Amino acid sequence: MSASAIPIARFRLGKIVSTANALEQLTREDILRAIGRHKAGDWGDVSEDDRTKNELALKQGHRLWSVYHAANSRKFWLITEADRRTTTALLPEDY
Numbered sequence: 831m832s833a834s835a836i837p838i839a840r841f842r843l844g845k846i847v848s849t850a851n852a853l854e855q856l857t858r859e860d861i862l863r864a865i866g867r868h869k870a871g872d873w874g875d876v877s878e879d880d881r882t883k884n885e886l887a888l889k890q891g892h893r894l895w896s897v898y899h900a901a902n903s904r905k906f907w908l909i910t911e912a913d914r915r916t917t918t919a920l921l922p923e924d925y
Contacts, residue, residue: 837866837867837869837870837872838870840869840871841888841894841914842914843868843910843914844911844913844914844915844917845915845917846916846917846918846919847917847918847919848918848919849919849921849924851920851923851924852906852919852921855900855902855904855906856902856906856919857900859901861906861919864896864906864908864919865917865919868894868896868898868908868910871884871885872896873895873896874896874897875897876896876897884896891912891914892912893911894910895909896909905921906920906921907920907925
């Protein structure tokens with residue numbers, strides 16, 4: 831992997847955790863790929879309104895939310911808390 835392929839982090843992720851359900855339904859690769867996108871500010875499949883809210887949240891220190899799809903098509907979320915101490919991988923039904 832070249833240095834240019836490593837995404838630049840736009841914010842701290844804190845401790846990365848996952849719900850048990852997400853760990854059962856997703857692969858490690860699914861989660862790691864999404865984390866790389868999330869920390870780079872690629873919010874995945876969120877609406878344009880939510881994309882704008884995330885950009886504002888970066889500046890104002892609010893919670894960040896991204897939506898991704900695993901290789902098996904399962905939708906999952908990454909949520910980084912406002913204090914940037916924790917990022918959680920979870921399925922929508924885990925919320």
